[in-house]
Amino acid sequence: MISIKGVSKWYGDFQVLRNCSAEIGKGEVVVICGPSGSGKSTLIKTINGLEAFQEGELVVDGTSLNKRGIDLAKLRSRVGMVFQHFELFPHLNVLRNLTISQCRVLGRGRKEAEENALKLLGMVGLEAYCRKFPAQLSGGQQQRVAIARALSMDPVAMLFDEPTSALDPEMIKEVLDVMVDLAKNGMTMVVVTHEMGFAKQVADRVIFMDHGSILEDKPKEEFFGSSGSERCQQFLSKILAH
């Protein structure tokens, strides 16, 4: 589904990604963790072309991002993305947030788009909020709407960029519950997160990054066992300390 081969990226002289490689199969759930500044968010954003890279190869669902002049918009319409700060459109109500790209990008009729939107809102438990504006919702509710919005495009894979790190602790669970359901329903997911509970529950593999490199890429049983690198164990002991 997603194939990353030797991807490197520089901001000027500063190298943010170092020769990153990973294969993510259909229906797999991969969690990426690592200290801040390790390049996890940058890596996930290269997958849907929000961040360019200078070296390496990236193929998503048969489309190579290396080719010049590829239709990035088309690729992105097939890969859902959920952001740390939700990024709902504040000038549109919840329903319109979910229908606008269905109508404008996929060319669906308004009725079909709204039916689909309401179904997805029901799935994240927010059907009753469809006429509200994003500012009237809590952070957790906004993020659930954002997940529904990404799903409204019928994506073949979903990318999550720290979906719970801007949330109050009591709202994290409601968002993770939605993500767990998605994972169990077979969605291909790449999730940048520090929620190790989520990783233990549904991840197939865990990738650990530091200083722009992928240091570990292991099935979760191995990853949470004691076989990891020193740097990784150090990181885990810090975030799992409490």
Place this chain on the structure above:
Amino acid sequence: MFEFDWSSIPGALPYLAEGMVRTLQITFIAVLIGIALGTVLATLRLSKSRFLSGVAAAYVTIFRSIPLVMVLLWFYLLVPQLISRIFNRPNLDIRVLASFVAFSAFEASYYAEIIRAGIQSIPKGQFAAGNALGMSGFQTMRLVILPQAFRRMIPLLLTQAVILFQDTSLVYVIGLQDFFGVAYNVGNRDGTLVELLLFAGAVYFVVCFAASNLARYLQKRLAS
């Protein structure tokens, strides 16, 4: 002791009203075209293409560095030849057309800067969100960024319109009868120039004061 003579004003009201219509006409056209062209200039200015961004920057810099009176006069001298050739309509009032073009072109450079700042005030994540949903750059701009940016800019756009409303009085240099021009002529004719100009000043003040207060009110409301 100077004695005011207001007697010529009531009779001149119909002419003054005609002049006000002309003033408002120029203002509205320049606001509309100015915002439309300003939006194009602002997006070009922010585009990744150095060439397009440079063209927009040059346009803005040039028009902001030239006095409005001169722009007006230039268009008055330039536009007639162009327009009469294109439209072939000899009875078209060239001065009106010249004022529309000059004010629109001039205002566009000011609106472009307001709109650029408005666009830049929208968080980067909104661009990413639009793109991530498969929207093209143009769609993201039109459906996501500009609606939010314009909402934030309304007070500034209105303030700029108030300035423009006052600046339209400059059309007297090309002999166009706007509100100020009519007041001036009536005053000259009847020997009551001081009264007419005081009256005209009062009208300008009332309109602008009201609009400025509206802008301030909107600013407060939009901020909350």
